[in-house]
Amino acid sequence: MGERIVISPVTRIEGHAKISIYVDDEGRVESAQFHVVEFRGFEKFCEGRPFYEMPGIMARVCGICPVSHVLASSKAGDAILGVEITPAAKKARRLMNYAQVLQSHALSFFHLSSPDLLLGMDADPARRHIFGVAAEDEDFARRGIRLRQFGQRVIELLGGKRIHPSWGAPGGVLKALTEEERQEVAGWIPEAYKSMEIALERFKAILDGFEQEVRHIGNFPSLFMGTVDEDGYMEFYDGRLRIMDSEGNIVADGLKPWRYETFLAEASEEWSYMKFPYYKPMGYPAGMYRVGPLARCNVVHAIGTPLADRELREFRQRKWVVRNESFLYHWARLIEMLHCVERIEELIDDPDIVSEHVRVKADRNHEVGIGSCEAPRGTLFHHYEVDEDGLIRKANLLIATAQNNLAMNKTVEQAAKHFVNGRRLEEGMLNRVEAGIRCYDPCLSCSTHAIGQMPLVIELRGRDGELLDRLARN
Amino acid sequence: METLLIAVGNPLRRDDGAARRVIELLEPLPPGVEALEVHQLTPEHADEILPYSTVVFLDAMVMAPECTSSDVFLDEIVRPAVRWPGAVIHESSPAEIVALSRRVFGFEGRAWVCGIPGVDFSMGEGLSPLAESCARKAAQALRELLLAG
Numbered sequence: 001m002g003e004r005i006v007i008s009p010v011t012r013i014e015g016h017a018k019i020s021i022y023v024d025d026e027g028r029v030e031s032a033q034f035h036v037v038e039f040r041g042f043e044k045f046c047e048g049r050p051f052y053e054m055p056g057i058m059a060r061v062c063g064i065c066p067v068s069h070v071l072a073s074s075k076a077g078d079a080i081l082g083v084e085i086t087p088a089a090k091k092a093r094r095l096m097n098y099a100q101v102l103q104s105h106a107l108s109f110f111h112l113s114s115p116d117l118l119l120g121m122d123a124d125p126a127r128r129h130i131f132g133v134a135a136e137d138e139d140f141a142r143r144g145i146r147l148r149q150f151g152q153r154v155i156e157l158l159g160g161k162r163i164h165p166s167w168g169a170p171g172g173v174l175k176a177l178t179e180e181e182r183q184e185v186a187g188w189i190p191e192a193y194k195s196m197e198i199a200l201e202r203f204k205a206i207l208d209g210f211e212q213e214v215r216h217i218g219n220f221p222s223l224f225m226g227t228v229d230e231d232g233y234m235e236f237y238d239g240r241l242r243i244m245d246s247e248g249n250i251v252a253d254g255l256k257p258w259r260y261e262t263f264l265a266e267a268s269e270e271w272s273y274m275k276f277p278y279y280k281p282m283g284y285p286a287g288m289y290r291v292g293p294l295a296r297c298n299v300v301h302a303i304g305t306p307l308a309d310r311e312l313r314e315f316r317q318r319k320w321v322v323r324n325e326s327f328l329y330h331w332a333r334l335i336e337m338l339h340c341v342e343r344i345e346e347l348i349d350d351p352d353i354v355s356e357h358v359r360v361k362a363d364r365n366h367e368v369g370i371g372s373c374e375a376p377r378g379t380l381f382h383h384y385e386v387d388e389d390g391l392i393r394k395a396n397l398l399i400a401t402a403q404n405n406l407a408m409n410k411t412v413e414q415a416a417k418h419f420v421n422g423r424r425l426e427e428g429m430l431n432r433v434e435a436g437i438r439c440y441d442p443c444l445s446c447s448t449h450a451i452g453q454m455p456l457v458i459e460l461r462g463r464d465g466e467l468l469d470r471l472a473r474n
Numbered sequence: 475m476e477t478l479l480i481a482v483g484n485p486l487r488r489d490d491g492a493a494r495r496v497i498e499l500l501e502p503l504p505p506g507v508e509a510l511e512v513h514q515l516t517p518e519h520a521d522e523i524l525p526y527s528t529v530v531f532l533d534a535m536v537m538a539p540e541c542t543s544s545d546v547f548l549d550e551i552v553r554p555a556v557r558w559p560g561a562v563i564h565e566s567s568p569a570e571i572v573a574l575s576r577r578v579f580g581f582e583g584r585a586w587v588c589g590i591p592g593v594d595f596s597m598g599e600g601l602s603p604l605a606e607s608c609a610r611k612a613a614q615a616l617r618e619l620l621l622a623g
Contacts, residue, residue, distance in 0.1 A: 063514075111517065130517065134578050142521075142578045149518035163513055 023422030068375030075371025077170025089172035103151025110144025218326025218411035221246030223289035232301030291378025293332035308339035489592025
């Protein structure tokens with residue numbers, strides 16, 4: 001192996017990571033790795049805490065998708081109690097989950113990826129942020145900010161605050177929506193529909209300009225996994241797991257999330273803190289699978305709401321096609337956002353959404369509780385084991401982003417091999433490698449704040465450590 | 475409402491909660507003044523400041539542990555600047571929020587930033603003596619600003 005190019009940190013993602021690109025003596029890329037360089041340790045320091053505290057603690061895992069952790073944790077708590085929560089509580093949880101997916105996807109699409117999409121991969125890096133987007137299309141930027149604000153506002157109304165809401169609990173939730181709050185949510189809906197219409201049209205109009213990126217950034221066969229309901233429709237809160245291959249064949253269906261250890265396993269590599277989950281029957285690394293918007297849009301029979309289904313049909317080019325191109329995560333993300341708006345509208349029209357019967361109480365009845373849901377980035381599992389006093393003996397979190405780890409690594413390698421010339425580094429080449437990571441919208445750790453600037457330095461070194469080339473953003 | 479006070483910080487990281495302490499000291503807030511307490515500034519705040527003619531961002535300033543100066547600053551944001559590459563994505567500065575609001579939402583009000591020195595940002599509640607003293611000074615400075623209209 002000749003030289004190593006390091007992109008550190010990867011920008012416009014949630015958390016801290018770097019990419020290593022290895023090139024041979026001719027400057028051709030041989031391989032690439034995506035390293036996650038931060039470590040959190042939630043699974044360890046939760047040991048000894050009462051299980052009913054877990055939703056509040058787990059809300060702190062992430063500042064972008066805390067709701068997913070609250071819900072998976074609450075569901076694990078439901079299982080430890082051995083209770084069925086009330087219909088009103090279930091609808092409230094669903095409402096908050098849709099709001100969360102909407103706001104998280106809006107952040108990913110409008111704030112993190114639209115600078116590449118609207119301004120171009122080779123645009124001046126100093127312009128590739130939301131201000132650059134605003135300069136290009138003020139209305140587009142405003143709508144993106146307000147879509148996220150809508151989702152955040154729903155979370156705040158239910159959970160008391162928009163980040164880290166300690167609202168879910170074993171047995172239900174702590175608060176329902178009031179009538180006044182329901183009306184406020186309803187007031188946002190028309191604007192949200194209009195914004196989604198504009199965003200989808202804009203994306204589809206510019207997609208043809210990214211033919212190379214679609215073809216060479218994360219375009220490979222893999223398995224896909226997502227949650228579906230009993231009829232195969234898209235499901236974010238509860239259901240069974242479906243695994244599909246890259247040709248549209250259902251590999252496994254009706255998988256019970258609480259039995260995840262029987263079909264998923266986790267490998268580790270010394271060069272990354274993030275685990276490498278894989279589909280057990282196919283082994284490691286052949287059992288690579290993708291989760292999240294692209295996977296969900298691939299595995300479902302249909303989405304289940306009319307506007308999103310119309311978009312899904314176009315996404316699938318009006319036939320049953322599994323899309324293998326990771327660049328299309330962006331499109332799938334937009335379709336899911338539209339679906340979320342439709343579901344939020346349905347839920348706030350349901351009389352149960354203002355019912356105060358949102359909590360059932362019981363004692364600890366089981367030693368093990370496993371909860372899962374679809375987080376913005378894919379399927380999330382929380383697995384707790386408790387002692388006779390209900391204190392956590394073991395906690396295991398299987399995070400969506402980790403489940404995409406194998407695919408993200410394959411994506412950066414594929415993108416690097418196609419776009420990077422190891423003898424002549426250009427910023428746009430490396431931005432395309434980073435863009436491969438952004439397709440997955442990885443959430444490496446959001447509850448700790450970045451302080452100050454995050455400069456990007458890319459160095460090309462010879463095998464003896466000699467600096468051959470260097471690019472830097474300040 | 476005419477004035478919005480935005481207190482930024484995490485009260486579980488001791489002096490990082492100094493801005494929230496200033497709001498406590500100002501309560502009850504005068505007519506026409508509202509307060510918002512947040513862990514961090516995010517792009518949505520660019521829209522939320524729109525109805526106000528005056529916005530004051532309050533935040534703790536990280537000082538060296540040996541610092542004894544209790545100088546609070548209260549400056550008007552005249553030319554909002556934007557950093558790169560982290561600009562307005564995950565955590566934003568007051569100047570970025572004001573710049574974004576002016577550019578995208580048409581904010582026409584005046585904005586100020588109030589920095590409160592702190593020396594202890596470890597886990598836990600309660601301010602250091604220096605931060606407490608600075609919070610009181612900041613509250614007084616804000617009263618004068620609010621009275622001056």
